[in-house]
Amino acid sequence: MRAWPDPDEAAEGPATPDATLRELRDRGIDLDPVPAGQHRHGDEVHASDHAHPHVHSAPDEPPIIGIVGAGAVGTALGVALSHAGWTVGAVASRDAARRERFRSLVPGARGFAEATALLDEVELIILAVPDDAIPRLAGGLRMYSGQAMIHTSGALGAEVLGPAMAAGTQVGAFHPLVAFADTELAVAALHGATVAIEGDDQLADLLARMADALGAHPVRLAPGSKSAYHAAAVLAAGGFVALLDAIAELGRVAGLDEAGSLQIYGRLAEQTLANARALGIARALTGPITRGDVGTLERHLETLRAHAPDVLPLYAAAAEREIRLAEGRGVLAPEPAAAMRRSLARQV
Numbered sequence: 001m002r003a004w005p006d007p008d009e010a011a012e013g014p015a016t017p018d019a020t021l022r023e024l025r026d027r028g029i030d031l032d033p034v035p036a037g038q039h040r041h042g043d044e045v046h047a048s049d050h051a052h053p054h055v056h057s058a059p060d061e062p063p064i065i066g067i068v069g070a071g072a073v074g075t076a077l078g079v080a081l082s083h084a085g086w087t088v089g090a091v092a093s094r095d096a097a098r099r100e101r102f103r104s105l106v107p108g109a110r111g112f113a114e115a116t117a118l119l120d121e122v123e124l125i126i127l128a129v130p131d132d133a134i135p136r137l138a139g140g141l142r143m144y145s146g147q148a149m150i151h152t153s154g155a156l157g158a159e160v161l162g163p164a165m166a167a168g169t170q171v172g173a174f175h176p177l178v179a180f181a182d183t184e185l186a187v188a189a190l191h192g193a194t195v196a197i198e199g200d201d202q203l204a205d206l207l208a209r210m211a212d213a214l215g216a217h218p219v220r221l222a223p224g225s226k227s228a229y230h231a232a233a234v235l236a237a238g239g240f241v242a243l244l245d246a247i248a249e250l251g252r253v254a255g256l257d258e259a260g261s262l263q264i265y266g267r268l269a270e271q272t273l274a275n276a277r278a279l280g281i282a283r284a285l286t287g288p289i290t291r292g293d294v295g296t297l298e299r300h301l302e303t304l305r306a307h308a309p310d311v312l313p314l315y316a317a318a319a320e321r322e323i324r325l326a327e328g329r330g331v332l333a334p335e336p337a338a339a340m341r342r343s344l345a346r347q348v
């Protein structure tokens, strides 16, 4: 129930909000009615039959989870954990529609607009908010003893959650290597995905169990390696999409629509990935550069300059890397390698 101001302390006069509230109360009007014996938790009113300041799971049971951020990751994790039998007790999202969607997908979760409210409700708090928002959000939350907080960022370490710590609390990270583009697809993709976990031994054990429960594979990264690990992930997901976009742009020049490009070149990409898995990356390299075909490279550069100049830098950067790979494999002689490098240098 909303706390009313003390009438003795409230300012006099009808113009102030406190005075207006007092007047309404004096007339017996409750703006936020909650029946006796009940109280409000975010979007829900229910019986005052549990202890505060926070709840506890039964011994040997997984902790009660609260998720801050009903975005792509927060919602998919909430659904997946709930399906796995872990209790997702609450969600905090500033957006009422996102909160409701989360609650419709994760039965039993209470909805809050404020992340601070979760501290009274759960034992393990998952911050699934944009990387830049994590330190500020953690700075505004102070955990109770026995609670733990993790984030799902691949770019940041667990130490950014330090400001939320108090005696007897722990912080960590749980970064699933999944492209969270769609809730249903992401929930399915969590099965078999790799999850990088961070935290003290006790929390890391719990997070490893959480990953196992999702059917994912937990890994602990060597200290200081998270940024490189994440940059590689960004190349594999966003970088690959950028490559597909460039492929589709060239496909359009050749008269193909996007579906056509995905059909034709997607198959080639899958075959290349299968080759790399079977033979290793260097031996999977095929194409004009492995043959030292300088004329073909020059014709491509000319076409790109004329019809898809945006794609030129990407093509040239990939070609540079291919030359190095071909040299390393011993299939490209120094002379054509140097000629190709000269052609590329003229373009950039």
Ligand SMILES: NC(=O)c1ccc[n+]([C@@H]2O[C@H](COP(=O)([O-])OP(=O)(O)OC[C@H]3O[C@@H](n4cnc5c(N)ncnc54)[C@H](OP(=O)(O)O)[C@@H]3O)[C@@H](O)[C@H]2O)c1
Pocket (backbone or CB within 6 Å): 068, 069, 070, 071, 072, 073, 074, 092, 093, 094, 095, 098, 127, 128, 129, 130, 131, 133, 137, 152, 153, 154, 155, 175, 176, 177, 178, 179, 180, 181
């Ligand atoms: N997307 C991926 O594929 C992926 C994969 C692995 C890890 N991650 C990591 O997971 C985290 C969340 O990413 P996401 O893709 O789920 O982001 P998202 O879809 O943009 O969702 C972010 C959520 O955080 C809330 N939020 C935004 N700014 C906030 C702020 N300043 N304070 C409090 N809450 C704020 C949002 O707003 P409301 O409060 O309005 O709901 C939204 O619910 C990031 O750390 C990201 O690096 C993402």
